[in-house]
Amino acid sequence: xxxxxxxxxxxxxxxxxxxxxxxxxxxxxxxxxxxxxxxxxxxxxxxxxxxxxxxxxxxxxxxxxxxxxxxxxxxxxxxxxxxxxxxxxxxxxxxxxxxxxxxxxxxxxxxxxxxxxxxxxxxxxxxxxxxxxxxxxxxxxxxxxxxxxxxxxxxxxxxxxxxxxxxxxxxxxxxxxxxxxxxxxxxxxxxxxxxxxxxxxxxxxxxxxxxxxxxxxxxxxxxxxxxxxxxxxxxxxxxxxxxxxxxxxxxxxxxxxxxxxxxxxxxxxxxxxxxxxxxxxxxxxxxxxxxxxxxxxxxxxxxxxxxxxxxxxxxxxxxxxxxxxxxxxxxxxxxxxxxxxxxxxxxxxxxxxxxxxxxxxxxxxxxxxxxxxxxxxxxxxxxxxxxxxxx
Ligand SMILES: Cc1ncc(COP(=O)(O)O)c(C=O)c1O
Numbered sequence: 001x002x003x004x005x006x007x008x009x010x011x012x013x014x015x016x017x018x019x020x021x022x023x024x025x026x027x028x029x030x031x032x033x034x035x036x037x038x039x040x041x042x043x044x045x046x047x048x049x050x051x052x053x054x055x056x057x058x059x060x061x062x063x064x065x066x067x068x069x070x071x072x073x074x075x076x077x078x079x080x081x082x083x084x085x086x087x088x089x090x091x092x093x094x095x096x097x098x099x100x101x102x103x104x105x106x107x108x109x110x111x112x113x114x115x116x117x118x119x120x121x122x123x124x125x126x127x128x129x130x131x132x133x134x135x136x137x138x139x140x141x142x143x144x145x146x147x148x149x150x151x152x153x154x155x156x157x158x159x160x161x162x163x164x165x166x167x168x169x170x171x172x173x174x175x176x177x178x179x180x181x182x183x184x185x186x187x188x189x190x191x192x193x194x195x196x197x198x199x200x201x202x203x204x205x206x207x208x209x210x211x212x213x214x215x216x217x218x219x220x221x222x223x224x225x226x227x228x229x230x231x232x233x234x235x236x237x238x239x240x241x242x243x244x245x246x247x248x249x250x251x252x253x254x255x256x257x258x259x260x261x262x263x264x265x266x267x268x269x270x271x272x273x274x275x276x277x278x279x280x281x282x283x284x285x286x287x288x289x290x291x292x293x294x295x296x297x298x299x300x301x302x303x304x305x306x307x308x309x310x311x312x313x314x315x316x317x318x319x320x321x322x323x324x325x326x327x328x329x330x331x332x333x334x335x336x337x338x339x340x341x342x343x344x345x346x347x348x349x350x351x352x353x354x355x356x357x358x359x360x361x362x363x364x365x366x367x368x369x370x371x372x373x374x375x376x377x378x379x380x381x382x383x384x385x386x387x388x389x390x391x
Contacts, residue, residue: 080128
């Protein structure tokens with residue numbers, strides 16, 4: 001074990017400076033929340049939708065689901081089973097019945113989901129745009145309208161991606177965005193719900209209160225962001241012998257900090273930061289896409305597959321399948337180079353193998369996450385490619 005390990009390069013990194021942080025903590029005002037929502041709406045090119053600030057992507061999904069499930073006969077919600085556990089939690093909390101599906105290949109996407117809809121007769125379909133690569137579900141829109149299925153785009157990983165020249169997050173009845181630390185724009189927390197204006201009355205009837213579930217906790221925003229900055233610092237400085245105190249702090253306080261932060265609404269500070277970061281995002285997205293194109297996949301592996309009709313806005317690259325011993329080797333060697341590469345999404349979600357989640361199982365167990373973010377240097381990218389190919 002190294003005594004002095006350099007700061008770990010994370011899988012996804014934020015793009016603000018110390019000066020941005022000082023600016024937003026001194027000038028954040030309620031008006032910035034509105035400004036961020038308006039700028040976000042303009043960025044997406046929305047016309048008939050409202051944008052609602054939330055504490056997390058999870059809360060945004062909760063309200064999207066509530067606004068349709070409160071008066072739906074079927075409570076079934078179709079969602080890809082390879083997913084973040086908070087998505088499943090949100091469906092349960094909103095009173096939905098989870099129907100998990102195996103992620104279809106991009107070329108079979110619409111046909112596979114149509115068959116599922118005919119079979120299960122759900123009220124809601126959640127389309128997840130994983131890791132920055134949009135799923136082309138455009139053929140499903142008319143079909144879902146015809147069968148009374150409400151579509152939610154989960155854009156937690158994908159901001160700025162396109163489906164046939166349409167911005168991801170603008171095709172469905174609702175879409176959700178996350179600003180957590182590992183998302184396209186990190187504000188160390190927060191989320192947005194985009195909902196077609198015609199569903200606004202449903203949202204109100206479903207019990208939505210302006211300001212969201214945790215409205216009263218806005219006063220803790222500054223301390224919460226400060227604690228998340230500490231948490232990130234510990235996470236990235238926890239290797240080597242000198243990292244032992246940070247590992248202890250992470251173990252003792254990490255989950256409490258995250259739990260606390262997830263119940264703080266998107267307030268003036270994060271919104272102000274959001275306004276700044278959104279204006280820089282195009283450039284950041286170009287760098288990430290360029291870095292993603294420089295990853296060389298080893299023999300018998302591929303990157304994350306997507307349809308030729310979409311344009312990704314990569315958050316990270318996914319690569320697989322790898323044998324378990326190769327994943328351990330890559331994770332270990334990457335750690336020695338202070339890079340966070342490995343099998344992080346979502347290795348523990350399946351307890352049993354079954355034919356109905358074969359692809360999901362393979363992604364969860366045999367695929368790895370590779371950083372492509374804007375802070376990588378040429379040397380990092382060379383190291384990544386070398387360690388992917390080392391036998
Ligand atoms: C695919 C996906 N959707 C939604 C979410 C929820 O985002 P949040 O952490 O803001 O609740 C996550 C969280 O990581 C996610 O990975």
